[in-house]
Amino acid sequence: xxxxxxxxxxxxxxxxxxxxxxxxxxxxxxxxxxxxxxxxxxxxxxxxxxxxxxxxxxxxxxxxxxxxxxxxxxxxxxxxxxxxxxxxxxxxxxxxxxxxxxxxxxxxxxxxxxxxxxxxxxxxxxxxxxxxxxxxxxxxxxxxxxxxxxxxxxxxxxxxxxxxxxxxxxxxxxxxxxxxxxxxxxxxxxxxxxxxxxxxxxxxxxxxxxxxxxxxxxxxx
Numbered sequence: 001x002x003x004x005x006x007x008x009x010x011x012x013x014x015x016x017x018x019x020x021x022x023x024x025x026x027x028x029x030x031x032x033x034x035x036x037x038x039x040x041x042x043x044x045x046x047x048x049x050x051x052x053x054x055x056x057x058x059x060x061x062x063x064x065x066x067x068x069x070x071x072x073x074x075x076x077x078x079x080x081x082x083x084x085x086x087x088x089x090x091x092x093x094x095x096x097x098x099x100x101x102x103x104x105x106x107x108x109x110x111x112x113x114x115x116x117x118x119x120x121x122x123x124x125x126x127x128x129x130x131x132x133x134x135x136x137x138x139x140x141x142x143x144x145x146x147x148x149x150x151x152x153x154x155x156x157x158x159x160x161x162x163x164x165x166x167x168x169x170x171x172x173x174x175x176x177x178x179x180x181x182x183x184x185x186x187x188x189x190x191x192x193x194x195x196x197x198x199x200x201x202x203x204x205x206x207x208x209x210x211x212x213x214x215x216x217x218x219x220x221x
């Protein structure tokens with residue numbers, strides 16, 4: 001049995017963090033997920049001795065600045081980040097694709113990042129069914145997001161002017177669960193996430209790792 005996670009008032013606390021040196025021995029997906037965790041808090045972080053992973057071009061289009069300095073990944077502090085726009089007025093579309101395309105495992109996390117960006121983005125889940133059915137929870141938290149159909153969601157970024165608010169929710173699957181956890185960590189107030197065994201399947205000892213980075217998170221029960 002897996003007990004619920006409670007996340008409390010992390011938004012202001014994480015913004016006070018300056019530089020963290022951290023050497024995670026993660027697979028690529030887990031490392032990129034952790035990068036997004038920390039990026040959401042407008043602070044500066046260094047990942048020591050970490051191999052380059054991920055789609056740098058996709059990060060730049062979302063406004064995320066990631067610098068590779070030798071074996072280190074440097075994430076500079078950003079008070080705001082702006083989604084790329086196009087001269088014809090169309091909005092950025094982020095869609096999954098088979099390797100070497102953008103992995104579907106990170107699409108839900110991109111969706112959460114977009115909620116606090118400046119600008120609009122369309123997330124298109126092409127490869128799997130029902131992976132966007134957590135968007136209603138983000139809407140309850142204050143995100144300006146529309147689920148267009150089971151495969152597409154439109155996100156209107158809040159430009160960090162309005163933080164998400166904590167709520168009670170349930171993790172529907174691994175990737176949606178970790179995306180909701182990121183949202184809860186960046187929210188004001190307290191969030192409670194149940195059915196966390198879904199998150200545990202992909203992210204072992206997740207609350208311990210986040211506590212090491214300053215998060216206020218407890219597993220209750």
